[in-house]
Amino acid sequence: MTNPDHLRLLHNMLRIRRMEELCAELYTQEKIRGFLHLYIGEEAVVTGVMSLLRPQDNVMATYREHGHALLKGVSAKLIMAEMFGKVEGCSKGRGGSMHLISAANRFFGGSAIVAAGIPQATGLAFAAQRLNEDRQTVCFFGEGATAEGAFHETMNMAALWKIPILFCCENNLYAMGTALSRSQSQQEMAKKAESYNMAALAVDGMNIFDVIEKTQAALEFIKREQKPYFLEFKTYRFRPHSMFDPELYRNKEEVQKWKERCPIDFLRKHLISRDGLSEDVLKKLDKEVEQEMQDAISFAENGTLEPVENLEKNIYENDL
């Protein structure tokens, strides 16, 4: 008997993987434009963290956030429509791939200024604490963000003022094309947080069980202690930074080495060997995912373009 929780995790990782693969195809077909950053290789991080969150919890992420939006409950249809620039999209076509936002799902984007979401998410956590709301706040960012001033300023204030927030540093070793080893003197992200007297831990981001175990402990700590917590997820993106990236800065051997640690293969193998997952169930899962994504693409294709007359709306609540 397959553990239904494990199966759900695998399902969600496959949903992200397939959505990202299709995004790449749709990009080459010029259905999706602008910048497109794929999360392939890092799926265990968001899948593990999100499996522990509730609908009322706040999440803020980066421009590599398709998977984050999807698992926070934004439908693949609304995500795809957004990337097609259609008014049915979750941000009404104003955001695109980098700015998926859904207030109803308490998914606040989708920020493409590195580290800018860190103080904003901390403000969301501060508000929830002040207003005695039953919600936790999680902020995702890459290791590149830890070189920014906004990161350091916020680590200090979050720790000083005991703001209950989970900082999730997705360390994929490259800030665009600049290797961590070439850009930061302290390469252990958790140590940076610790220097602000914040509880912090490193996590194997390719192993979803490690992700879940440590995230669960962190979320419980945050709730109990009303303090921030920092997790560094060691992970790797298998694809280039964006669709424009010729990947001159890393070699194929390194990428191959990490691909052998594919988080989906890891979980799939685990489910087959430990849970006795059958080929039939796996095939059914793949089929379900394919159907969901194809439906999303049709929805996006059939979406409508917002009339240009609406262009200047939503600058202020009341149009001037």
Place this chain on the structure above:
Amino acid sequence: MKMTYREALREGLQTAIETDPRVYLMGEDVGAYGGTYAVTKGFLEKYGPEKIIDAPLSEVGFTGIGVGAAIGGLRPIVEIMTVNFSLLALDQIVNGASILRHMSGGQLSVPLVIRMTTGGGRQLAAQHSNSFEGWFAHIPGIKILTPSTVEDARSCLHFALLDPDPVLIFEHALLLNSSEEVADRPTRDSLFKAAVRKEGSSLTLITYGGMLPRCLEAAHEFDGTGEKIEVIDLRCLRPLDNEAIFNSVRKTHRVLMVDEGWRSGSLSAEISARIMESCFYELDAPVQRLCRKEVPIPYARHLEIAAIPQKQDIFNRIQEILS
């Protein structure tokens, strides 16, 4: 009763903190120090550290926390010590607060208020004398208030907090000690509309904030000469009150803008262009501008005076236009 601009700002803050439990004030030295300009003296003792929060020197950080807290349901008042340091917070204002409503397709509202002191004139040299409110007026998605009178200083926060969008308030350092006779209760005349501070028919002086008192003085020097100078106080630099400007131009047919910011690419240039676009045939003379000289503000008193428009400069320029 007599009230100073500083007392008026204090009254506005106290009313906000006492009437809305969602309000908090965060900034550098707002608490234990009592505010750099003594606007919040005694507040920490009276309202406690939950409401009056001394922030570390982290402008982009605490402004960003303000953005998030506003989205999350609070009514943050972020104080940036002076306009000069607002550049450190610019990313959160321009790439954050101002765009989130639009970029989210109208889903997110950022009811954030940011206060800061602005302007030169106190020999504080180039890094403490800037006047960037005109720059900020370039940005869609935020509103810019520049209270110039005690009555406006009393009400600016009231209107800013009522607004569902980010509002920046620029308080001019030279006005803090100015005083006026005011009623017991604030008049609550909306700051989002320009005000005619002096009626006239010969020429329109358009100004705002710290330049208003000297514009009024210069204008009054023409009293009894037969020339009547009208003085328009913009009060809100974004959105601009076009109608108030155009109505005055239609009456006087001559315009002088007095703007404490630099001249190139300035707010005064914008207003001049709008007048040209909408009232060109009403003009009897080209629109003129008196701005800060295009230099970093020097320390030496005589040089600083020469760099910023003074009453005599305004008077002389009016005379030139009228002759």
